[in-house]
Amino acid sequence: MTISIYDPTLRDGNHAVSHSLSLEEISRYCRAVDGCGIDVIEVGHGNGLGASSLQLGIARHRDTEMLETARANLTRSKLGIHMIPGFSRLSDIDTALRIGVEVLRIAAHCTEASLTESYIEHARARNAFVQGVLMMTHMASAERLLIEASKLQAYGANAIVLMDSAGHYDPDSTHEKLSLLVKEISIPVGFHAHNNLGLAIANSLAAAKAGATVIDGCMRGFGAGAGNTQLEVLCAVLERYRFETGVNVFELCRAVESLSDIAPVKTPTIVKTSNLISGLYGVCGGFEKHVTRAASEFRVEPRKIYEELARCNAVAGQEDLIISVASRLSQSDATV
Missing domain, CATH: 3.20.20.70 (Aldolase class I)
Known part of the structure; x- marks a missing residue:
């Protein structure tokens, strides 16, 4: 074939x-x-x-x-x-x-x-x-x-x-x-x-x-x-x-x-831990850089962002959702 x-x-x-x-x-x-x-x-x-x-x-x-x-x-x-x-x-x-x-x-x-x-x-x-x-x-x-x-x-x-x-x-x-x-x-x-x-x-x-x-x-x-x-x-x-x-x-x-x-x-392309986690959760690979930035800015564990994005069924093109998810998670962590 x-x-x-x-x-x-x-x-x-x-x-x-x-x-x-x-x-x-x-x-x-x-x-x-x-x-x-x-x-x-x-x-x-x-x-x-x-x-x-x-x-x-x-x-x-x-x-x-x-x-x-x-x-x-x-x-x-x-x-x-x-x-x-x-x-x-x-x-x-x-x-x-x-x-x-x-x-x-x-x-x-x-x-x-x-x-x-x-x-x-x-x-x-x-x-x-x-x-x-x-x-x-x-x-x-x-x-x-x-x-x-x-x-x-x-x-x-x-x-x-x-x-x-x-x-x-x-x-x-x-x-x-x-x-x-x-x-x-x-x-x-x-x-x-x-x-x-x-x-x-x-x-x-x-x-x-x-x-x-x-x-x-x-x-x-x-x-x-x-x-x-x-x-x-x-x-x-x-x-x-x-x-x-x-x-x-x-x-x-x-x-x-x-x-x-x-x-x-x-430019090396390897399976980083963030990639592995997003793959397990089924989150769009193109979100990686956005999640990394949001996790750093809001001091939230990236895994939690990926988990929430998966729960929300986030799809390609919804990069703006990452900021709102990270912000919400940071506020939630602050009240714990």
């Missing part, structure tokens, strides 16, 4: 450096990996197109600058973007397509696929290739995910991607959810893992075995929280299990070594 490798290093990885990737880093990364056989390189603010803000973090560069830089340095790999309705506008789709973006990922919380309808239809009306994305999918059953994925398919999505945004999955739950979608959905299904419990490679392999044909990986695992599936390891493991990816693993390894002085390679 052939697996398409999708690389969000320059988007999800932007979380790891507070959205500060430079145009030079984007340019060098794209040039280095362009000939390695990776299908899509995704670029942008960590929360996607239009998300640069005080609430989510101000990106070092405008969306258009990042995309134009990547476009100028990619000749073989396709250029992709991630967008969440509300942060992104319909007009952002037109801008992205005008720049030369070839793959649009339009994402929503795992039970709110209906929010993507007008965006997917707008993009498809312009002959764009669209992947409908469900985020924080550990929060929904396989059956509910099938219902939501069916909506994305009905809106015109060319593929469906499940994101384990909190790094909460294990191989069993990965196989259960992906295999049901593969069986019931008539378009390709993909998987995006985070490594909070150290299972990103195992889960990605389980997804491939379940029939997923789009798998995400980031160079050196560079991504939000504990990072994503490590791209070069993923490609080697898939080759070891005789999946076809089109990626030349040795060329990819050479690219990693050639980029030793830029953020995606020189």
